[in-house]
Amino acid sequence: MNIAKFQESMYKLVVETSTKLPKDVRRAVLAAKQKENAGTSAAMSLDTITNNIKMADDKVSPICQDTGLPTFKIKTPVGVNQLELKEAIRNAIVLATKEGKLRPNSVNSLTGENSGDNLGAGVPVIKFDQWEKDYIDVRLILKGGGCENKNIQYSLPCELEGLGRAGRDLDGIRKCVMHSVYQAQGQGCSAGFIGVGIGGDRSSGYDLAKEQLFRSVEDVNPNEDLRRLEEYVMENANKLGIGTMGFGGEATLLGCKVGVMNRIPASFYVSVAYNCWAFRRLGVSVDAASGEINEWMYQDGEFIDFAADEAEKETAASRSEDVITLEAPITEEKIRSLKVGDVVQINGLMYTGRDAIHKYLSDHDAPVDLNGQVIYHCGPVMLKDEAGEWHVKAAGPTTSIREEPYQGDIMKKFGIRAVIGKGGMGPKTLAALEEHGGVYLNAIGGAAQYYADCIKGVEGVDLMQFGIPEAMWHLRVEGFTAVVTMDSHGNSLHADVDKSSLEKLAQFKEPVFK
Numbered sequence: 001m002n003i004a005k006f007q008e009s010m011y012k013l014v015v016e017t018s019t020k021l022p023k024d025v026r027r028a029v030l031a032a033k034q035k036e037n038a039g040t041s042a043a044m045s046l047d048t049i050t051n052n053i054k055m056a057d058d059k060v061s062p063i064c065q066d067t068g069l070p071t072f073k074i075k076t077p078v079g080v081n082q083l084e085l086k087e088a089i090r091n092a093i094v095l096a097t098k099e100g101k102l103r104p105n106s107v108n109s110l111t112g113e114n115s116g117d118n119l120g121a122g123v124p125v126i127k128f129d130q131w132e133k134d135y136i137d138v139r140l141i142l143k144g145g146g147c148e149n150k151n152i153q154y155s156l157p158c159e160l161e162g163l164g165r166a167g168r169d170l171d172g173i174r175k176c177v178m179h180s181v182y183q184a185q186g187q188g189c190s191a192g193f194i195g196v197g198i199g200g201d202r203s204s205g206y207d208l209a210k211e212q213l214f215r216s217v218e219d220v221n222p223n224e225d226l227r228r229l230e231e232y233v234m235e236n237a238n239k240l241g242i243g244t245m246g247f248g249g250e251a252t253l254l255g256c257k258v259g260v261m262n263r264i265p266a267s268f269y270v271s272v273a274y275n276c277w278a279f280r281r282l283g284v285s286v287d288a289a290s291g292e293i294n295e296w297m298y299q300d301g302e303f304i305d306f307a308a309d310e311a312e313k314e315t316a317a318s319r320s321e322d323v324i325t326l327e328a329p330i331t332e333e334k335i336r337s338l339k340v341g342d343v344v345q346i347n348g349l350m351y352t353g354r355d356a357i358h359k360y361l362s363d364h365d366a367p368v369d370l371n372g373q374v375i376y377h378c379g380p381v382m383l384k385d386e387a388g389e390w391h392v393k394a395a396g397p398t399t400s401i402r403e404e405p406y407q408g409d410i411m412k413k414f415g416i417r418a419v420i421g422k423g424g425m426g427p428k429t430l431a432a433l434e435e436h437g438g439v440y441l442n443a444i445g446g447a448a449q450y451y452a453d454c455i456k457g458v459e460g461v462d463l464m465q466f467g468i469p470e471a472m473w474h475l476r477v478e479g480f481t482a483v484v485t486m487d488s489h490g491n492s493l494h495a496d497v498d499k500s501s502l503e504k505l506a507q508f509k510e511p512v513f514k
């Protein structure tokens, strides 16, 4: 085996997976776009998403800033040295991180230290199997944290909100799968894809669910019951009205793949792996002697370019005359004039802050004056040039709900007027927005290239001890578009969509599969 060539092939696989969505996924995104109603927030989000896909293609830059937990599944002919392959993959990952194709994403779970190169205990995940064929099959998935957090495992029988009892049969499974889409709301950057694993134990059930994400979006399940289930879920989950980013709308689910394995008598698990629209998984077959790529997987059929009429166009929102401009410091009066549904464009400074910063700010002073300022829930991909200047390579929003325990208190403590993130926040933050005069702005999750393009300068950074994604970056932006989804008058689009989708979920209570 030419191991240097193999390493080069793995580097190509990593870069391609991070920067270019596969053909089957692109077709699913296009189909969603075609059924969304023009002029809605969901349609605007899909425009931003397709612009972003195109920008990532052109710049060979990460589609989304979150590299996820890189997971490789490899099949080798008998006799291939797997240790050697592992080392080559680790080298390829380090190189791709250095070049800004991946975000340094490997964090010591006890100390919080970011290794900086995407290596660390158990990371990346590399799983081997042997087979009788004479070539190597390597599949890679980069599944981000926001959608990973929306995975769910059901133990049957159980009671499900909206759907009642789910028993140990196909109809109980159907209810779990419908519920899994409801509970994700927009937080995993819907419209998403789900892999479902029926049976196994808690760990093999999730493995089976994730395995389904390696199927082509367009394949047909050879098991007749599972085919019916997949089709049922695709048809009906899209009636829940959750829509892209949870803004409400027609496209909630882009793919559903179900697999089954045996279980033991006492356990009956249904495990669901949720993947965002930025469904980055690819595969290659590699020649076992030369180490070269023979073939790319998931790349049959038509390539949707999202080009020409889309890429050059600004988003629907930024063309609209109703866009409200915000520039920090923002007054309370201005914030109180905003209401749910307003589209805003931010110019000027904003500060990133996510998990580590929120915890830090809850019991420390802020390193900068945050009065009237904007906090962006974002962990960007950053690169330093030779002159020591920082550049933003990808910078979409992160899931805001993780900051729910801190957000309201921090806004009041420091006088912050606006927070930007995705997926919305809960009742504690909503109450604080009303009391203090604050607003929650929902940016388009995964649109890391689109937002990186709005960032015109990096003016500083604080708290670098938390690592690149968690530091407080001072960003100068222009035309940064987001939607008001929680205002200072007690309104939350997220609470409304949750409520209406729960009502819709209840339509699916009656048995379907006998």
Ligand SMILES: O=C(O)C[C@H](O)C(=O)O
Pocket (backbone or CB within 6 Å): 065, 066, 144, 145, 146, 147, 188, 189, 378, 379, 397, 398, 399, 400, 445
């Ligand atoms: O870590 C991130 O950048 C974001 C994460 O993928 C998320 O969806 O919240």
Ligand code: SF4
Pocket (backbone or CB within 6 Å): 064, 065, 066, 143, 144, 145, 146, 147, 187, 188, 189, 276, 277, 278, 396, 397, 398, 399, 445, 446, 447
């Ligand atoms: S930010 Fe959204 S698109 Fe990116 S990995 Fe997280 S869930 Fe996926």
